[in-house]
Structures are given as C-alpha cells and as structure tokens.
C-alpha cells in the first residue's frame with residue numbers, strides 16, 4: 001500500500017512490550033475480536049482478579065486437552081462418541097445435518113428434535129475455497145448406508161452457502177431414496193441458524209418441507 005507523504009506514517013500496532021504485545025496479538029487472532037477488541041480484552045485481563053484469569057487459562061488448556069470431535073457425527077465431545085450418539089433413546093432413523101457444533105446446541109435448546117445429528121464442519125463456499133471434499137460429507141454418506149435412516153433434515157444456515165450446501169447434499173443423496181427435508185421458512189434469511197430464537201426454530205423444524213431437487 002502506498003503512503004500519503006503529507007500524513008504521518010500510521011502508528012505501528014506493536015506498541016506494547018513483550019508479553020502484553022504477545023497477548024494482544026494472540027487475542028487478535030480470535031474470530032470477531034480485531035485489534036481494538038484485543039487491546040480491550042488484554043487490559044481487562046491485566047486488571048482482573050488473577051484468580052479469575054488463572055481459571056480462564058486453565059479452562060482453555062482443559063478444552064484443548066479434553067474436547068475432541070465425535071467419531072460418528074463430528075459434534076464436540078469429551079469421549080470418542082458424543083452424548084447424543086450414545087443416547088439410545090434418540091431416534092436413529094433421522095439425521096439432522098448442520099454446519100457447526102453450535103448449531104447442534106441451538107437445536108437441542110428447542111427440545112423438540114429427538115433424532116441424531118451430523119456436523120459438516122462448515123458449508124460449501126467457492127469464495128472461501130471450501131468445497132465438498134473439505135466437509136464431512138463422505139462420513140455422512142457412510143452413515144446413510146445404514147438403512148435404518150429414513151429422513152435427512154438439512155438444517156444448514158439460511159444463507160447463500162447454507163442453501164447451496166443443502167441443494168448439493170439433496171442431489172447427492174437422491175439415489176438413496178431418503179425423505180430429505182429442510183426447516184421451513186420463517187428463519188431469518190441470510191442469517192445463521194444459531195441466531196434464530198427458540199420459538200422460530202421450533203416452528204421451522206415442525207413445518208419442515210420436503211426438498212425436491
């Protein structure tokens with residue numbers, strides 16, 4: 001980028017010493033934080049009760065060491081298989097496909113859905129260089145070989161990438177002859193599943209429509 005000679009050169013972002021600067025840089029890597037937010041969080045931590053900060057640090061380490069992804073559905077899990085996959089009371093005939101583990105949490109909150117899940121790990125997005133091979137689609141197809149599964153709910157986000165992913169999956173599984181549904185409209189278009197309120201999400205699930213491709 002060329003600099004305007006009449007204006008002073010921009011202040012370097014490296015203004016703090018050593019470990020404080022490291023902290024700001026690490027925090028700045030987090031999604032949705034940015035340089036200003038990173039500074040704000042860093043100075044909050046510097047003045048917070050050291051006991052609280054230690055607890056936060058311990059939790060971060062614990063989460064890295066303990067939490068893995070379920071070998072069946074790719075949801076976050078403390079064991080090889082998540083609690084939902086292990087729960088024999090859950091309906092094994094329905095799989096709800098979502099983008100991220102946070103979507104599982106959002107759907108679980110409505111307490112209406114009793115089937116299983118499959119977490120793709122994102123959505124197809126050519127702009128971001130994410131293709132079907134980058135998602136847990138082969139793993140989903142392997143699960144669908146089990147003929148106890150009769151319905152696939154495609155609950156990817158109601159935005160461009162989510163819709164494209166749902167259409168792609170619906171076409172891919174068509175030869176299997178499953179009932180393929182998508183939560184009804186009413187979800188905020190262009191948004192993300194996790195931001196829908198529980199009532200809206202509950203209605204969208206109840207009124208899910210068959211996806212014809």
Ligand SMILES: [Zn+2]
Nearest residue numbers: 070073082085
């Ligand atoms: Zn699981």
